[in-house]
Amino acid sequence: MTEVWILGGTGRSGRAIAAELLRRGIGPVLVGRDAGRLAEAAAGPRPAGAGAAGGLRTVVAGSVAETAEAIRRERPAVVVNTIGPFIETGAPLLEACRPSSHYLDLANDLAAVAATLGRSQAFTDAGRTAVTGAGFGVTATESVVVKLCEGRPAPRRVRVDMVPSLVVEAGAVGDALAGTIVEGLPGVAGGGRFQGRRYRGGRLAPARLGGDPIRLVLPDGSTVTTASMPLGELMAAQRASGAADVVAASSEAPSSPLVRAVLPAATALLAIGPVRAFARRRLAAVRFTARPKPREHSWGHAVVQWPDGSTREGWLRVGEAQAFTAAVPAEVVRRLLDGEGKPGAYTPAALFGPGLAESCGGEYRLEEPGLARRPH
Numbered sequence: 001m002t003e004v005w006i007l008g009g010t011g012r013s014g015r016a017i018a019a020e021l022l023r024r025g026i027g028p029v030l031v032g033r034d035a036g037r038l039a040e041a042a043a044g045p046r047p048a049g050a051g052a053a054g055g056l057r058t059v060v061a062g063s064v065a066e067t068a069e070a071i072r073r074e075r076p077a078v079v080v081n082t083i084g085p086f087i088e089t090g091a092p093l094l095e096a097c098r099p100s101s102h103y104l105d106l107a108n109d110l111a112a113v114a115a116t117l118g119r120s121q122a123f124t125d126a127g128r129t130a131v132t133g134a135g136f137g138v139t140a141t142e143s144v145v146v147k148l149c150e151g152r153p154a155p156r157r158v159r160v161d162m163v164p165s166l167v168v169e170a171g172a173v174g175d176a177l178a179g180t181i182v183e184g185l186p187g188v189a190g191g192g193r194f195q196g197r198r199y200r201g202g203r204l205a206p207a208r209l210g211g212d213p214i215r216l217v218l219p220d221g222s223t224v225t226t227a228s229m230p231l232g233e234l235m236a237a238q239r240a241s242g243a244a245d246v247v248a249a250s251s252e253a254p255s256s257p258l259v260r261a262v263l264p265a266a267t268a269l270l271a272i273g274p275v276r277a278f279a280r281r282r283l284a285a286v287r288f289t290a291r292p293k294p295r296e297h298s299w300g301h302a303v304v305q306w307p308d309g310s311t312r313e314g315w316l317r318v319g320e321a322q323a324f325t326a327a328v329p330a331e332v333v334r335r336l337l338d339g340e341g342k343p344g345a346y347t348p349a350a351l352f353g354p355g356l357a358e359s360c361g362g363e364y365r366l367e368e369p370g371l372a373r374r375p376h
């Protein structure tokens, strides 16, 4: 089989990835649970010159378990999983893919990224590749770390910051995103389910949600506040650098002193199962109003410090974050189909290096070595 399946083919990410694949001459199969919505997505807009006039093939599967069955039966070459929360959908779909399909997902929550990377040996043994974190946050920040650390010994400290600029479409938050936010970090070492994380001494350790706030001056001169969040970026940056102390931060983290004061009580409430289920349902139903992107570019940023005190800082500039999140999976799929991958489980730049982000429109801005500043 040489097919590429997009699970969640009717969703925002699924449709955008399909368009990026078509732009690369790859006609994906859209997989979903509703035949009508799938048919609409399969007949959707095509980029100029992309062909596929007859629409895309679709596969109807009513649940994640049915999707896993279909993968086992039809053995597509690559499966792109856009069905969150990935901590819930990842395990059964990874198991279905392992014997005969490469797997890729958009996770950027620490629990799901850690769980997939933990399956590396099983994928190596099967001769298949699993790529997790193939979206803006993980790819943009880890790419800068890989670039800054190329050919150098392991640094002591790393801080990464992700600053997405997103066009928000009107619509409901949905269960996938609500689940990712509300379910916390089940099974992640180094602290409680509703605590933040950082690396200390090479190990995951508790950290304050929204801690370590800094005001960043972006290369375009504008400013933004970032604060720590226990995202997949954290693990990707640690693995890419080998640093003992790592902090991952986001401009989307709650950084105001008031919110940070209230967070511990709110997260303590989420530890109660029924409260969590209620919060998840209510959050899933909240509607986004459409808004344009807040700034021209999205940025990945890293500051790396070595034991001798030398420091390097770098940026990756990309366009709208969701567009980058569509381009990265499509480019990873193309490379996997061309046999450029290797067996095991990886984050995107760990597998394909810093050039992957450039193939997706990213541009690096690296500052001169020797800046006298502390990363965190």
Ligand SMILES: NC(=O)c1ccc[n+]([C@@H]2O[C@H](COP(=O)([O-])OP(=O)(O)OC[C@H]3O[C@@H](n4cnc5c(N)ncnc54)[C@H](OP(=O)(O)O)[C@@H]3O)[C@@H](O)[C@H]2O)c1
Pocket (backbone or CB within 6 Å): 007, 008, 009, 010, 011, 012, 013, 014, 032, 033, 034, 037, 062, 063, 064, 082, 083, 084, 085, 086, 106, 107, 108, 133, 134, 135, 136, 137, 138, 174, 176, 177, 180, 322, 325
């Ligand atoms: N890493 C990143 O940078 C990044 C960026 C964007 C999104 N994401 C993540 O990617 C995921 C998808 O985002 P999105 O914006 O594309 O969401 P979306 O528009 O709500 O699409 C979700 C898709 O998943 C399908 N789905 C949901 N639950 C399912 C289930 N139980 N069984 C089968 N199909 C199911 C939906 O199908 P129906 O049409 O049948 O409902 C829909 O096609 C989210 O978890 C989001 O957090 C990550």
